[in-house]
Amino acid sequence: MVNDDQPLHVAVSLHSHATSVTVFNGLNFSEWREQVNFHLGVLDLDLALLEEKPTDITDEISDTEKLKRKAWDRSNRLCISFMRMTIANNIKTTLPESVTAKEYLKLVEDRFRSADKSLAGTLMAELTTMKYDGSRSMQQHILEMTNTAARLKSLGMTVDDSFLVQFILNSLPPEYGPFQINYNTIKDKWDVNELSSKLTQEETRLKAQGGHTVNLVGQGAGKVLKPKSKKFKKKGPAKVPQVTNGKTEDKADNCHFCKREGHYQKDCPKRKAWFEKKGIPYNPEHRPK
Structure with a gap:
């Protein structure tokens, strides 16, 4: 306990700790109360918040009881x-001072706890509606969600770890x-820390692969199927048939009737003989319809 012969030291310590506490603005009671209890405990000044007011000092009480009452009075004064x-300031002026520290804290709670709800x-x-949009890292996204869950806990609404994982x-x-x-198919479920680690790895893989490939959880993870590229055979320049007088020339000395080289179809003796056999006047330019 801080000694009474060190008032300056107590005042400096009290002020130093008070400046590090989040100022109560009417909307953050749970957070403010938690910090107040912590700092007063560190300073060993929270006796008045933990114990009821002792018996008044009279000649009949023992010296031990007198010391206890003095310690409580000091704690009560400094706590308030x-x-x-x-x-x-706009809230402080509406609160009474002629109460104990415990009553003072209860008065603040009763007046402003509804704002916490x-x-x-x-x-x-x-x-429950937060979404990861890739504008920041996966780790930062998960940290924000865990911080939100922690704030809910300070307001008396605990979010179970398994629910946070699902969120x-x-x-x-x-x-x-x-x-x-x-993840839903694996037997062993992860806690938030394990999920954060896995998702950070997944984020790295997706970035490395352009965001189009997702690593599967469990056996076979990390395998990436690459699309097969189509192979095309190189083609040489297209052969263009030579045209003479608007007609495409056949290969030189190639007869389409007897399939022999050395003459054209119009000069083929076998073709001429065939016409004669059929009794058809021979026409070198004749083409079957």
Whole structure:
């Protein structure tokens, strides 16, 4: 306990600790109360918050009881001073001073705890609808969600770890779909720290692969299927048939009737003989219809 012969030291310590406490603004009671209890405990000044007011000092009480009452009075006075130093002025002026530290804290709670309930509803809505959009790292995204869950806990609304894991999975974009599906199929479920580690690795893989490939959870993870490239055979320049007088020339000395080289179809003796056999006047330019 801080000695009474060190008033200057106590005043400096009290002020130093008070400046590091989040100022109560009417909307952050749970956070403010937690910090007040912590700092007063560190300073060993929280006796008046822990124990009821002792018996008044009279000639009949023992010296031990007298010392206890003096210690309590000192703690009560400094606790109230500390709390008032950490409350916004527009709120502080509406609170009575002629009460004990314990009553003072209870009065603040009764007046402003309803604001905490409203804040808890807002935070829960944020937690359940939060989405990862890639504008920051996966680790930062998960940290924000865990911080929101921690704030809810300080407001008396504890978010179970398994629910937080599911909220994080629900916040992931479509490219993490296979990751989510495979997580639901594995037997051993992860806590938030394990999930954070796995998703950070997955984020790295997706960035390295251009965001188009998702690593599957479990056996076979890390395998990437690469699309097969189509191979095309190089073609040489197209052969263009030579045209003479609007007609395409046949290969030189190649007869289409007898399939022999050395003459054209119009000069083929076999073709001429065939016409004669059929009784058809021979026409070198004749083409079958």
